[in-house]
Amino acid sequence: MLTAIVTQTGDQVQVRLVSSETTDTTMPEAVLMSASAEAGSTPKTDAEVKTPPNPVNPAINEMLWAAGSFFVLFALMRYFLFPRLKKGTEARYASIRSNSEGAVQVKADAKTDVAEYEKALDAARAEAAGRVDAARQTVDNQRTAQLAQVNARIAAARAEADQKNAAARAAAQGDVAAAVATVATRVAELALGKAPDASVVNAAVASTMEGSRS
Template sequence: MRIRNAAAGGLLAACCLIGWGTPAHAGTEPTETTTAEGVEGTEGEAGQLGDAEGGTEIEHAAEECIHILEDGGTVDDCHEAPSPILPPTNELIWGSISFTILFLLLAKFAYPGIKKGMEARTERIRDDLEGAESAKVDANRVLDEYRAQLADAKAESGRIIEEARQQADAVRREQEARLQTELAGMRSKAAADVESAKVQAVADLRREVAELAIGAAEVVIQRNLEHDTQVQLVDRYIESLNNRSN
């Protein structure tokens, strides 16, 4: 739409320039025709110059001289060199008018489209910047969430490791307590076995000592003693030995 408006404005300006330039050129032709008779001498001098430079240059010089005479100049002014910088007055006027019209047309048709295009471009750039900023904010948010999850995972792993260590310590203490209990039971059983063996050994020793003592007593006194009497004698003897040892 903006390109179409600009093209329409340029085409309209070109049509206006062409339309206004044609009447101006047509308006100058009658003047040139009517004044041609008054400047025959000048055309004669221009014709002499034309023999040296060519017919086309002669016609151009003659036209310029006619314009100078129409503007109130003299024949001597026809021989002055034109300005290499400033254009003729009529061209300057028509150029200024054309430039003004073209500028107004561009300002009316092309400038709004260009302005809208610049505003749309600015808005698009602003939207892109806002989108980039939003994407940056989202990326920072995702990064913060990832860091938080990583911190939670580290804390959870630390908690699991601590629980495992505590459980291992509890199992170790339980095993140590059970082992100590088993060792205490084994010690108690061993002590009981030792005591039982000791009692059995003492009983066996008493029996053997009693038998030896009875045998010796029978040999000495040459008579048999009653069994109960023998046992009493042996017990008394052993008790007397124990009393002595104590």
């Protein structure tokens, strides 16, 4: 089996064929290339000597496919994907903003409701206090009226009792005076042998009873 060994010294390139079975070197062909030989060579020899293409450099069709794919992806992003993404983002932002504004409105409505509730509660308390005061005033007026009626009844009963007592006392005094006058007349008649004057006896009895009461 032969192995090709290529060596370069300056502007000269040497190719050797070496057999793997023996250590002898076989040189069926030696190519010496100098600057003068390169100048007189044919285009075919120049093409063979030129550096082979770099496999890392992309081919033109690969560049065209890459550019086409890029432009297709750019078009998809520009006219389809990005508008949808932007629309979704704007919708999400609008939803968040709407929810935030709704929360602010709900908070404001809650504050308004609380203020109205407190106002209604204060009004109810004031009304209840007014009703309690009115009821207390009514009770006081009724109690005063009832006390006045009771006092009037007591005064009337007391006056009636006083009148009755005075009438009874007067009647009793009249009876007592009549009885005393009768007894005094009888005693004077027994003592004097004649009946005294009734007016004198009544005056004496009345004077005596007035003196005893004073």
